Amino acid sequence: MSEMLTITPGEIPTKDLHQFILGAVSPRPIAFASTIDEQGVANLAPYSFFNAFSSNPPILVFSSNRRLEGNTTKDTLHNIMQSKEVVINVVNYEMVRQMAITSVEYGPEVDEFIKSGLTKLESEIVKPFRVAESPAQMECRVKEIIPLGLEGGAGHLIIAEVVRMHIKRSVMDDRNRIDPQKIDVVARLGRLWYARIKGDCIFDLAQPVNVIPIGYDELPASIKQSSVLSARDISVLASLPQNLNEEQWSSFKQNWIESGKVPVDVEGKHQLIAQLVEQADEIQARMMLELI
Secondary structure (H helix, E strand, O other): OOOOOOOOOOOOOHHHHHHHHHHHOOOEEOEEEEEEOOOOOEEEEEEOOEEEEEEOOEEEEEEOOOOOOOOOOOHHHHHHHHHOEEEEEOOEHHHHHHHHHOOOOOOOOOOHHHHHOOOEEOOOOOOOOEEOOOOEEEEEEEEEEEEOOOOOOOOEEEEEEEEEEEEOHHHEOOOOOEOHHHHOEEEEOOOOOEEEOOHHHOOOOOOOOOOOEOOHHHOOHHHHOOOOOOHHHHHHHHOOEOOOOHHHHHHHHHHHHOOOOOOOOHHHHHHHHHHHHHOOOHHHHHHHHOOO
8 A cells, every 4th residue: 555645636525625635734723704794793703724915915815615515605705795894813722612613504693702602892993893802803804705616615715904903912922922822822623623822832943034054965974864863953953054153163162172072983973963952052063063
């Protein structure tokens, strides 16, 4: 049996292809979309085909797909076509169960705010309500709706411009930026699975775009063929600055070379580099490459 499952769209049922896509393209942020119909009935529904596409102008894009059964469209799409307005609310862990209630196929006369117990908050520019429990709410005007197909499962790409954004101060850090540990967002995976973005699953990864890295191709052959260094260790080394800072190099020579702390054998050097990478002492690891 092949190690890879190869799929050609159109050769398997759409419902199966849908699940393969959801499982592979994940985690995905959740657009908790609030709209309002012509009679003033509020609607809430979650969409995970969603992301931010521009900052100037600030553009959010999400897709409301046709139902696989019956090929019908959803209330959110109907409301947006009429009003050209929507509020995108961010979903955090505290409210995820209430969000799930709104994913049920209620009739257009049902107010999902009431069903879910979520609180309506008047918007400042658009008519749809904000979700008071949401840590970040974005009032949007819809610029364009692009049908992506006519069959069940086809999406309607909704391009919305943010005209006002509201963020709870409780999720901000001391630099007035959103703290991922505080906002505690939830992401969508495939099938019944979700991800809580908090705790040890969050890590930082700094790769300065104005500093040229060594690159994998410029690493010494013994590093790329090392039995000591892991694939991750080697990738970290490839990401380190190509050019050395003279002051850093002078300090390294004094602290390591002149003090005799550098192992003589190649394997010992690799073990030391692996230790430095593990300790996130990447500058020292970079200097050690010069001795390979």
